[in-house]
Each structure stands twice: as structure tokens, then as C-alpha cells.
Amino acid sequence: MTVRIDRMSATDAAAVAAIDGPTRLTEEQLRAELERPWARLWVAREAAHGVVAFVVAWHVTDEIHLLNVATRSDRRRRGIARAMLEALIAHAREVRARHVLLEVRRSNVAAIGLYRSLGFFAMGVRARYYPDDEDAVEMVLAFDAATGEIVERADEVRLHG
Ligand SMILES: CC(C)(COP(=O)(O)OP(=O)(O)OC[C@H]1O[C@@H](n2cnc3c(N)ncnc32)[C@H](O)[C@@H]1OP(=O)(O)O)[C@@H](O)C(=O)NCCC(=O)NCCS
Known part of the structure; x- marks a missing residue:
């Protein structure tokens, strides 16, 4: 392809x-x-x-x-x-x-998997963000200001459980 x-x-x-x-x-x-x-x-x-x-x-x-x-x-x-x-x-x-930011539906396993595989981490949850009341997960990809390299960070919120 x-x-x-x-x-x-x-x-x-x-x-x-x-x-x-x-x-x-x-x-x-x-x-x-x-x-x-x-x-x-x-x-x-x-x-x-x-x-x-x-x-x-x-x-x-x-x-x-x-x-x-x-x-x-x-x-x-x-x-x-x-x-x-x-x-x-x-x-x-x-x-x-400095950052790439996004919001994604909590149930969107495919997109969350895609973002994680590129270095995004979950920074927060916006409760009932979407018109149908589903939560949004806020995800961030952070760059080191000096080197421009992607900074590996752990999730700051729990997405499951
Ligand atoms: C999310 C979306 C854009 C992924 O597109 P895609 O071209 O199929 O993604 P890729 O083939 O590049 O996948 C890259 C990685 O994402 C993750 N991923 C993609 N689809 C997945 C799925 N259905 N389940 C779990 N992980 C998934 C995997 O880590 C995958 O890597 P792998 O195939 O080596 O395991 C596609 O499913 C889509 O268009 N969904 C509807 C629109 C949407 O929800 N957009 C995001 C919100 S704005």
C-alpha cells in the first residue's frame, strides 16, 4: 500500500x-x-x-x-x-x-489506541462533554522545549475501573 x-x-x-x-x-x-x-x-x-x-x-x-x-x-x-x-x-x-491536544469519546477504543501508540497520554476527563452525555477524554502529546522530542508521560487520570 x-x-x-x-x-x-x-x-x-x-x-x-x-x-x-x-x-x-x-x-x-x-x-x-x-x-x-x-x-x-x-x-x-x-x-x-x-x-x-x-x-x-x-x-x-x-x-x-x-x-x-x-x-x-x-x-x-x-x-x-x-x-x-x-x-x-x-x-x-x-x-x-509545545503540545498537540485533542478530545475523544471515552468509548472510542480505536482512536484512543491510535493516539496512545503515538505518545499521547490522558490528561483529564470532561464529564458529559458530548451532546449525548458521553464523557470526553482530553489527551496530550507533549514536546520537550529544548530538543523537540516527544516527552513520555503517564496518564494523569484513570480511564477504566
Ligand atoms: C480511529 C481511526 C481514525 C483509525 O484509523 P485507521 O486508519 O484504521 O488507524 P491505523 O490503521 O493507522 O491504526 C493505528 C493504530 O491505532 C490503533 N487502532 C486503530 N483501530 C483500532 C481498533 N479498531 N481497535 C483498537 N485499536 C485500534 C492500533 O494501535 C493501531 O495500530 P495496529 O493496527 O498496529 O494495532 C478510524 O477507526 C476512524 O476513522 N474512526 C472513526 C472516526 C473517529 O472516531 N475518529 C477519531 C475521533 S476525532
């Missing part, structure tokens, strides 16, 4: 809006994101399948907020989201961000 990761452009909006899943965005929402000077968007393409995944993040002061990552359901578990987040993390390093 060869995946190419590019910055998203307006011509990708229809293909990205067609990616299925709970975090789906409409073409209109994607175009609005692309207009925001602080938004950073990427897509993953496979020669045989076109656009198969996307990431939306915001760069706010010295933090990158990961808002959305999704892989087309028939192309999951092939390392595509990991490759996209590695591109995001490389970008965060390039711009000397």
Missing part, C-alpha cells in the same frame, strides 16, 4: 465529505475550515482508492488542536491514520508547538 499525504485543497472537499463515519464533515464545513488561517488540513490518498482519510487541526498560539481524524471504513487498520498523525506531529515539531 502506498499512501500519499498532502495538504487538503478545495478540490478535495467532495471526496473528503464522502468519507463515512461518526465525524463526517460536509463539503460546506470543509470549505469553511479551509478558509480559516489557523486551520491545518491533510488528506491521505491511495492510487487505487483516491482520498481515504483526512485530518483537521487548528494551530492556536503554541498548540496544535487535533479536531478530527477519520479513515474510510473499508481502508481502516492499514496504518493510514497513523501515517496522517505522524505528518501532523512532524508539522507540530516544525512550527515548534
Whole structure:
């Protein structure tokens, strides 16, 4: 499998809006994101399948907020989201961000597994954060200010039990 990761452009909006899943965005929402000077968007393409995944993040002061990552359901578990987040993390390093931050549903085992495998740790829980009352887990990837290396940290909250 060869995946190419590019910055998203307006011509990708229809293909990205067609990616299925709970975090789906409409073409209109994607175009609005692309207009925001602080938004950073990427897509993953496979020669045989076109656009198969996307990431939306915001760069706010010295933090990158990961808002959305999704892989087309028939192309999951092939390392595509990991490759996209590695591109995001490389970008965060390039711009000397201090942290990458995100919120994820407590029940989203796949996403939490993905984030952990990249060095994120759980920093807090926001009780009943989502409209259906599910808790959000706040996760962080921290960079050492001097070296830019990822700082390994243990969870600051218990997620289970
Ligand atoms: C979460 C999501 C983006 C992962 O995409 P993906 O391309 O399948 O992820 P990858 O193949 O790169 O997986 C990387 C690692 O994440 C973890 N992971 C991914 N899917 C998992 C699952 N179903 N169960 C447990 N761990 C999982 C694993 O550690 C995996 O590494 P491994 O395959 O070597 O074990 C995908 O499941 C998705 O689009 N979900 C719906 C949208 C969503 O919930 N987004 C996150 C909230 S914003």
C-alpha cells in the first residue's frame, strides 16, 4: 500500500465529505475550515482508492488542536491514520508547538489506541462533554522545549475501573 499525504485543497472537499463515519464533515464545513488561517488540513490518498482519510487541526498560539481524524471504513487498520498523525506531529515539531491536544469519546477504543501508540497520554476527563452525555477524554502529546522530542508521560487520570 502506498499512501500519499498532502495538504487538503478545495478540490478535495467532495471526496473528503464522502468519507463515512461518526465525524463526517460536509463539503460546506470543509470549505469553511479551509478558509480559516489557523486551520491545518491533510488528506491521505491511495492510487487505487483516491482520498481515504483526512485530518483537521487548528494551530492556536503554541498548540496544535487535533479536531478530527477519520479513515474510510473499508481502508481502516492499514496504518493510514497513523501515517496522517505522524505528518501532523512532524508539522507540530516544525512550527515548534509545545503540545498537540485533542478530545475523544471515552468509548472510542480505536482512536484512543491510535493516539496512545503515538505518545499521547490522558490528561483529564470532561464529564458529559458530548451532546449525548458521553464523557470526553482530553489527551496530550507533549514536546520537550529544548530538543523537540516527544516527552513520555503517564496518564494523569484513570480511564477504566
Ligand atoms: C480511529 C481511526 C481514525 C483509525 O484509523 P485507521 O486508519 O484504521 O488507524 P491505523 O490503521 O493507522 O491504526 C493505528 C493504530 O491505532 C490503533 N487502532 C486503530 N483501530 C483500532 C481498533 N479498531 N481497535 C483498537 N485499536 C485500534 C492500533 O494501535 C493501531 O495500530 P495496529 O493496527 O498496529 O494495532 C478510524 O477507526 C476512524 O476513522 N474512526 C472513526 C472516526 C473517529 O472516531 N475518529 C477519531 C475521533 S476525532
